[in-house]
Amino acid sequence: MSSISQLDQRFMAAAERLARRGLGRVWPNPSVAALIVRDDGEGPVLVGRGVTSRPGLAHAEVNALAQAGEKAEGATCYVTLEPCSHYGRTPPCSLALINAGVKRVVIGMLDPNPRVAGRGVKMLEDAGIEVVVGLREKAMKVLYHGFMLRQLKQRPHVFLKLAVSRDGFIGRSGEGQIKISGPMSMRKVHGFRAEYDAIMVGSGTALADDPQLTCRLPGLADRSPVRVIVDRCARLSLESHLVRTCAEVPVWLICGSDADPDKIERLASAGVNVIRVPAEADCIKPSVLLSALATRGVTRLMLEGGSRMAASFLEADLVDDLCVVTGNVEIGQGGIPALRGTALADVVRDPKFERVAAGRFGEDLYTYLRRREA
Numbered sequence: 523m524s525s526i527s528q529l530d531q532r533f534m535a536a537a538e539r540l541a542r543r544g545l546g547r548v549w550p551n552p553s554v555a556a557l558i559v560r561d562d563g564e565g566p567v568l569v570g571r572g573v574t575s576r577p578g579l580a581h582a583e584v585n586a587l588a589q590a591g592e593k594a595e596g597a598t599c600y601v602t603l604e605p606c607s608h609y610g611r612t613p614p615c616s617l618a619l620i621n622a623g624v625k626r627v628v629i630g631m632l633d634p635n636p637r638v639a640g641r642g643v644k645m646l647e648d649a650g651i652e653v654v655v656g657l658r659e660k661a662m663k664v665l666y667h668g669f670m671l672r673q674l675k676q677r678p679h680v681f682l683k684l685a686v687s688r689d690g691f692i693g694r695s696g697e698g699q700i701k702i703s704g705p706m707s708m709r710k711v712h713g714f715r716a717e718y719d720a721i722m723v724g725s726g727t728a729l730a731d732d733p734q735l736t737c738r739l740p741g742l743a744d745r746s747p748v749r750v751i752v753d754r755c756a757r758l759s760l761e762s763h764l765v766r767t768c769a770e771v772p773v774w775l776i777c778g779s780d781a782d783p784d785k786i787e788r789l790a791s792a793g794v795n796v797i798r799v800p801a802e803a804d805c806i807k808p809s810v811l812l813s814a815l816a817t818r819g820v821t822r823l824m825l826e827g828g829s830r831m832a833a834s835f836l837e838a839d840l841v842d843d844l845c846v847v848t849g850n851v852e853i854g855q856g857g858i859p860a861l862r863g864t865a866l867a868d869v870v871r872d873p874k875f876e877r878v879a880a881g882r883f884g885e886d887l888y889t890y891l892r893r894r895e896a
Contacts, residue, residue: 526657529566530628533557533600534657538630540573541582541602541665545717546747548574550819552603552669556586558624560597569593581606583615587622595623602662604633604655607641616645626652630662634670664892667842668719668821677812678823681718681843682832683711684860688850691857692829702849706884711826712737714845716745719820720774722811723827725753732763733827736771746771747824752811752831754778754801756785760792768793774818776811777801808838833861836869844875844891847883 537555544553551574558570570593572585580588583605587594605615605627619627627646632655633639646653663670668679685702686692693700703711715721715737723733728751736746749771751758756777758765764773773794777786778801790796797818799810815823825835835841846866860866869875875891882888 526654530600530654530657533559533566533568533598534602534628534630537600537602538658538661538665540571542717544573546715546719546745546822548576549719549821550672551577551581552666552821554582554601554603556582556599556601558586558590558594558597558599560590560593569597579612581612581615584612584618587618590622596625598626598628599624600628602630603666604629604631604638604640605642605646606633606635606638607645608637614642614645616642619646620649620651624651626654628654628657630657631655631659631666634666634673636673663895668823671842672816672821676816677809677840678719678816678820679842680812680823680825680835680840681714681845682825682835682841683714683845683847684832684866685711685847685849686860686866687853687857688848689852689854689857690860690866691853692860693858694853694856695858700853702851702853703847704849704884704886707847707849707886707888709739710883710888711847712739712742714824715747716742718747718822718824720748720750720815720822721824721826722750722752722831723825724831725751725755725757726830727827728753728758728762728764731827734763734767735826736767748772748774748820750774750776750815750823752776752806754781754804754806756781756789756796758789758794760788765789765792765794776806776814778806805834808835808840812840829859829862833864836861836864839874842893844869846870846889846891848887850885 537557541553541555554574556572559566560569570586570590572582574582607614607616643653671677687702721735735749753775775794776797779798786796799814876894878892879890
């Protein structure tokens, strides 16, 4: 890596923050940010910035160059992910940077896509542009983990959120949804939802709680993720909130290939996207679920319902991030364990996870864990 200044660090950190704005909105593409910075001798000036547009529209570099105009010539471009080098639905971003006369490109990390994987860097260098690769690479790998996993392992990044009572339960048997978290925790959870492509719950949660699974923060209603229900037998009621609102926020129902065709037809006629996959005796394997979602472009998945589903993903070693919110209430007799057949305390202490954050959401406690790098 060539010389890196404190200004380089600051601008790349700013680009990283900007890139997060596109999470959950541009999949299956990664949310990339680009900053065009010009220095005519009186200090650096930001002359253009851009984030990846929705699929089929301009990428971050093109958006930033459009804002910069002629000021891009001789400037530095800070971009969180390697500029593409191939023709897809849009021309190569590396070519756009070359044609704009940019003199230096600082890249957060190389693109894991085999169609790119260093080719964008080579194109820029062959044009005489100075290229720096790997600035804030560790942070970029976190940002693009889902994009990388879909490219390399045909599955999305999986984030499991668990809300448990002070005595370790997620609800009480036979009573449906019980309020465990406080208002600040709920706002935080809705913020999480806005950054994910899809949110998934099991049929037990869908039938018992009739959830909305949307982002209901002011101004962010359009950031609601696709709602995925794992319902092996296609039992979801046509009168459920999910089905009644599927024209507003998409609902995907994953069922077994042997599910009742009449039930499937009724749900599909109501607007639900029904996905049939191979199923075993009474379940669909987590790996099958993730493959089905990745095939349809999902890069970031949030799990938010069902002790059985949560336990199955943990047992299959398919959870990448885990947030445990502990509410200031007790459930007592009849409480439903947070994880079926698995002790939550053992998961939190599992050495394959590292604690990256902990504290309070109002009166609730939270712990955020992330899988350690292999």
